[in-house]
Amino acid sequence: MTGPEEHGNQEWYPQEPYQEQPPEYQQPQVYYDAYGQPQQYVQDPYQQQYYQQPQQPQVYYDAYGRPQQYVQDPYQQQPAYQQPAPPPVAPVQPVQVRPVQPVRPPVAxxxxxxxxxxxxxxxxxxxxxxxxxxxxxxxxxxxxxxxxxxxxxxxxxxxxxxxxxxxxxxxxxxxxxxxxxxxxxxxxxxxxxGDLGGPGSAAVAAGGRTVNVVHLRDLQGKVTSALLVNDQSGRKASVLLLPDGLKLPSSGISATETLGKSLDATGASGTREGLTTVLGAPVAGTWRLDTPYLLLLVAQLGGIKVDTNAAVREGNQPAGKELAPAGKAVSLTAQAAVAYATYQAPGETTDAQLARFGQVLDAVLRVMPTDLKEAQDLVHRVGAVPDPSLPEPALAGVLVQLAQYAKENHLTTGALSVQPDGTLDEATAGKQVKDVLGGTVKNAAAANKVTRVSVLNGSGVDEAANTAGSQITNAGLELLPSGAKAPAQAASEIRYTDDAKLPVAQQLALSLGLKDTAVKKVTTAQNADLVVVLGKDYQAPKPQ
Missing domain, CATH: 1.10.287 (Helix Hairpins)
Structure with a gap:
């Protein structure tokens, strides 16, 4: 090194020539390989260049199970799990650094x-x-x-x-x-x-008609009856009122029984059979409508309107409180409707009360619901004990059908014409029965096919009545029970009132061993077709 040179008052020393820093202090250069991965470029002291072999990338899986590539940052320290860098390889020519290309992210x-x-x-x-x-x-x-x-x-x-x-x-x-x-x-x-024209209805024998009977019974036991007729073929309905004097065949001591007493004497079934016989049209079921049930029915319907022909009073008494006046379209409450249906003024016949019952029945049918479910609920709420022939569902169906015809103004109400003796004439009643019911009238006495015989013992021998009764039964006749005795008389008699029974009376005389003169016609009413009065001339048959 040369000595200092003087420069003014200071000494100046020549500086050493500039020397480059060793390679280990140089800033490392970065380049990217063909796959876009950053690599470290290292220059040795002899200006010879080396490059490091790219490290094997680590693989891991993402949340969907797909493999992903793990890239190590060259400026971070090597993780503990990274493989050691491989030794340098043979020197190669300097690699031209390519421009950085963005790494395409994986498509999610x-x-x-x-x-x-x-x-x-x-x-x-x-x-x-x-x-x-x-x-x-x-x-x-x-x-x-x-x-x-x-x-x-x-x-x-x-x-x-x-x-x-x-x-x-x-x-x-x-x-x-x-x-x-x-x-x-x-x-x-x-x-x-029978409510839809089945075998239990009048549709089988009466041209598509269904017939049921309704009985109104008050607290005193008085019965008022009517027929409810559903004529499906004619698209109409009828309420046929039945006078209580109508005679029906009876199975009791008497050959006939009036309709007003038949319900108690023969029951609902016997009354239906008697009506079927007399009117020539099957009666399917019975609706027992006692006045308490009529009261509940009208109350459930919210009242009815009737053209009343008499003032309605409480208890049907002249001095009772007036429930409704006489007039057109009078609104009747449940109590007033029952009072009007059973009202018979002094001096009036039972036909007047029957007509008022028909008015109430007609008004009830006109306000009945036409929906079957509503009608069933209504009948059930009324709580009437129905006859087995017409249970609640069937009764509701009958009322619905009649209500539909009533709202279409195809419902008529009328009374059956009955003679004073309780029989039906062909001229008037015959036409009504044929038009309304499709049947043929038949009198009760003629309707009885089996001759009914009663015995009065006037022979003075107690066992004579039992012996004659056995002979009557063996002759195919119906013996009515009777223990009555007649005054003692010499000759026996067989009495009859109907000329149609004369041949039967003559045959019975032969069976009893009596003379033909014993058969006599009488005009007084009797409780059987033939009445046998045993006299002293009656001889019991000897045992063989």
């Missing part, structure tokens, strides 16, 4: 199936592909598997949906079939009971 696809990564890796074993191609090749394979899994899932879900639809369709069909069966059973029941 929606998850197709919820298969866990462990199951996916077990189902699809890894293959040894180059690092840069691993993502694209495996992604295509996974997409194929995802498509297959999706098709399987969609197919299974479609099958489950179809199965649910098939089960729902079967249930709907079953429910519909059950409803059809219930409706058919109800209709069949009503049809069998």
């Amino acid at each position: 696809e929606p998850p197709v199936t919820a298969v866990p990564p462990q199951a996916r890796k077990a189902a699809a074993p890894e293959q040894d592909y180059p690092t840069g191609e691993f993502t694209f090749v495996d992604e295509e394979a996974e997409q194929s598997e995802d498509v297959i899994d999706w098709l399987k899932f969609a197919e299974s879900r479609t099958e489950r949906r179809d199965e649910r639809r098939r089960k729902l369709r079967n249930r709907l069909l079953g429910a519909g079939l059950a409803l059809v069966l219930v409706a058919g059973g109800t209709a069949g029941y009503l049809w069998w009971q």
Whole structure:
């Protein structure tokens, strides 16, 4: 080194020539390889360049089970799990640094199936592909598997949906079939009971008509009757009032019984049979409507309107409180309706009271509901004990049909014409019965096919009555029980009132061993077709 040179008052020393810093202090240069990965460029002291072999990227799996590439930042320290850098290789020519290319991020696809990564890796074993191609090749394979899994899932879900639809369709069909069966059973029941023209109705023998009888019975036991006729073929309905003096065949001591007493004497069934015989039209059922039930029925309907012809008073007494006046379209409460239906003024016949009952019955039918369910609820709320021939569902069906005709103004009300002796004449009653019921009238006495015989013992021998009774029964005649005795007389008699019974009386005389002169016609009423009065000339047959 040269000595200092003087420069003024200071010493100046020449500086050392500039020397470059050793290579280890130089800032490392970065370049990118063909895959876009940052690499470290190192220059040795002899200006020879080396490059480090790119590290093997670490692979990990994302949340969807797809492999991803792990890239190490060159400016960070090497992780503990990174493999040590390989030794330098032979020197190569300097590599031209390429411009930085952005790394294409992986395309995020929606998850197709919820298969866990462990199951996916077990189902699809890894293959040894180059690092840069691993993502694209495996992604295509996974997409194929995802498509297959999706098709399987969609197919299974479609099958489950179809199965649910098939089960729902079967249930709907079953429910519909059950409803059809219930409706058919109800209709069949009503049809069998006669409300829909079944075998229990008048439709079989009376040209499509259904006939039922209603009996109004007050607290004193007085019975007022009427027929409810549903003429389906004629699209009309009728209320046929029956006078209580109408004679019906009887199975009691008397050959006939009036309608007013028949309900107590022969019961509801016997009364229906008697009406069927006399009118020539089957009567299907009986509606027993006592006044307490009529009171409840009108109350449930909210009252009725009637053209009254008499003032209605409480208890049907002249001095009682007036419930409704006489006039047109008078509103009657339940109590007033019952009082008017049973009212008979002093000096009036029973036909006047029968006509008022017909007015109330007609008004009730005109305000009855036409819906079967509502009618059934109404009949059930009234709480009447129905006759087995006309239970609540069938009675509701009858009332609904009559109410429909009433609202169409196809309902008529009238009284059957009956002669003073209780019989029906062909001229008047015959036409009514044929037009309304489709039947043919027949008198009660002529309707009895079996001759009824009663015995009075006037022979003075107690056992003679029993012996004669056995002979009468063996002759095919009906013996009426009687223990009455007649004054003792010498000659026996067989009395009759109807000329049609004369041949039967003559045959009975032969059976009893009496003379033909014993048969006599009388005009006085008697309780049987033939009355046998045993005299002292009657000889009991000797046992053989």
